[in-house]
Amino acid sequence: xxxxxxxxxxxxxxxxxxxxxxxxxxxxxxxxxxxxxxxxxxxxxxxxxxxxxxxxxxxxxxxxxxxxxxxxxxxxxxxxxxxxxxxxxxxxxxxxxxxxxxxxxxxxxxxxxxxxxxxxxxxxxxxxxxxxxxxxxxxxxxxxxxxxxxxxxxxxxxxxxxxxxxxxxxxxxxxxxxxxxxx
Numbered sequence: 001x002x003x004x005x006x007x008x009x010x011x012x013x014x015x016x017x018x019x020x021x022x023x024x025x026x027x028x029x030x031x032x033x034x035x036x037x038x039x040x041x042x043x044x045x046x047x048x049x050x051x052x053x054x055x056x057x058x059x060x061x062x063x064x065x066x067x068x069x070x071x072x073x074x075x076x077x078x079x080x081x082x083x084x085x086x087x088x089x090x091x092x093x094x095x096x097x098x099x100x101x102x103x104x105x106x107x108x109x110x111x112x113x114x115x116x117x118x119x120x121x122x123x124x125x126x127x128x129x130x131x132x133x134x135x136x137x138x139x140x141x142x143x144x145x146x147x148x149x150x151x152x153x154x155x156x157x158x159x160x161x162x163x164x165x166x167x168x169x170x171x172x173x174x175x176x177x178x179x180x181x182x183x
Contacts, residue, residue, distance in 0.1 A: 002147045003139060006155070010132040016045050018121050019085055021078075021114050028075035031056055034084065042088075054084065062087055067100050069107050079106075082113045086120070093167050098174050135159075 019041040029037070038054045046053065059076075062068050068076075068083050076084075083103055090099050106113040139146070139155065146152045 001152055003145065006139065006146050007136055010136055014128045014132045016128075017042055018124070020121065021082060021118055024078050024081050026078055028077050029081070030075055031059055034059065034076055034081060037081070038084075038088075053088065059084070065096055065100060066107075067096065067103055079113060082117045086113065086117060089120075093170055094174065098178075101174070101178050 019037070023041065024037070035054050035056070042053050059068075062084065063071055067087055068080050071080065083106065086103065087099055090102065094102075103113070105111055106116075138144075144151050144155055146155060
């Protein structure tokens with residue numbers, strides 16, 4: 001891998017697609033329709049073409065675990081879809097029980113998650129761009145040559161260390177905010 005390929009990877013990850021709340025139908029959808037909505041709008045978030053972003057089993061498990069507001073009948077509201085999108089964003093970093101605590105306030109019928117979701121999308125894009133710029137600058141400042149296997153391995157280790165650091169920050173935020181719940 002050379003540096004240009006690495007910079008393209010940074011840009012590609014930065015430009016992942018997100019489903020905007022205004023693109024989610026206001027009418028209730030069946031499970032198959034939700035899976036299609038995810039597959040069509042979030043396709044470039046897959047690592048491999050065969051990856052599934054959302055399955056019937058996942059939706060049923062989210063419902064059983066209380067991650068979603070109770071479902072009426074077999075249709076899911078826009079609010080349910082927004083909750084699924086946030087679960088999708090959180091599940092690789094924090095546990096299902098932690099996600100449940102984060103989403104619990106939005107299970108009250110008068111508390112909408114849409115404003116939170118829209119604010120997340122706005123700031124995620126900005127933060128992702130800054131992170132890509134920072135990593136690219138770091139590579140240039142330290143004169144990494146990623147076609148050198150040792151430097152490539154070092155950069156991979158640094159990216160993984162950064163990922164672990166961000167995960168630890170998220171865990172500590174959860175532990176601090178929900179500290180009273182554990183007692």
